[in-house]
Amino acid sequence: MADPTPVFDDLRAESDELDRLVAELSPGQWSLATPAPRWTVAHQIAHLAWTDHAALLAVTDADAFGKEVEKALAAPETFVDEGAEEGAGKPPAEILAAWRAGRKALDDALRAAPAGARFPWYGPPMAAASMASARLMETWAHGQDVADALGVVRTPTDRLRHVARIGVRARDYAFAIRGLTPPTEEFRVELTAPSGEVWTYGPEGALQRVTGPAHDFCLLVTRRAHRADLAVRAEGEDAERWLDIAQAFAGPPGADREPKGDAA
Known part of the structure; x- marks a missing residue:
């Protein structure tokens, strides 16, 4: 079985890059519209914090994550927007702090996961490395929305x-x-x-x-x-x-x- 550490390291690096992009934004910049309809920069980061929390539950508390799946099945067209909306209503400093704390907790949990373990998700169950890859994909994609809102051109990496x-x-x-x-x-x-x-x-x-x-x-x-x-x-x-x-x-x-x- 391949060592998943490089995937975890890449997820951390991708998150840190986006963190640097938003860390010094003004309140007005957090309110900028992104290409996603009705989503501001605040919505994008709040969404990442929300999905990191869901991933943490999947890794550490399968029963609690199962309740989140039930919510998704009950409102498949709106539950993602609702999660982002709830978080985006908080002050930017709180959004950023929640995202930082959540992704650190997830990083710790993924690195501590037993070899070969698989965790539930909204799709098929995933191994720790696959979970990290999926989180990196979302972090990069929502980071692109933030960059577009700010008029920033990011340098692509082999991540x-x-x-x-x-x-x-x-x-x-x-x-x-x-x-x-x-x-x-x-x-x-x-x-x-x-x-x-x-x-x-x-x-x-x-x-x-x-x-x-x-x-x-x-x-x-x-x-x-x-x-x-x-x-x-x-x-x-x-x-x-x-x-x-x-x-x-x-x-x-x-x-x-x-x-x-x-x-x-």
Whole structure:
């Protein structure tokens, strides 16, 4: 079994980078609208604190987490917004403190988890490393919303490998969540990492192919940019359809981002 420590370290680094982005914001900046409808910067950080808390319950108190799942099933279209709204109503200093404390507690719990343990989630149960990868994906995606609201251009890192991997593995889910039958054949995905390394997934000889910059692919599968603005390309009818619906996260896909008109 691979050592999960590097994944935990990457999650910590991703969170710290976003923390530096918001730590010195003024109250007015916390109220800035982000690309997510009706969500401010405060909503974004409050949401991360809320999901970190849910993940901590999943790792440390399965019964308590089960009650959170019941809430989600009772209101699948609104429970995420409701969680963010509750936290966003607090003063920025409290939001930031709660996020910092929660992610530290989760980091400690993941590092202390027994080898081979699996924990419940809103989708299939996950190992500690998978839980950390999922938290990194969300932290990066919501951090992109914050950066967009602030007009900040972030420098991509190879931590995106976690986001890209989830996006590839979630291919069939993206079809199923929309009531579509997933393709039966595997795709070949080739992505150029920020470091210049090429990350590959699927059989080399597959007829259905997706290629492009890893950063663009991650924006696509987290639905943080419109496909028309990204340099991700598909070969094959099924691959083309996938790029229109791809998503790396569980639950409803949410509103699509509008194209900016400066396609890559």
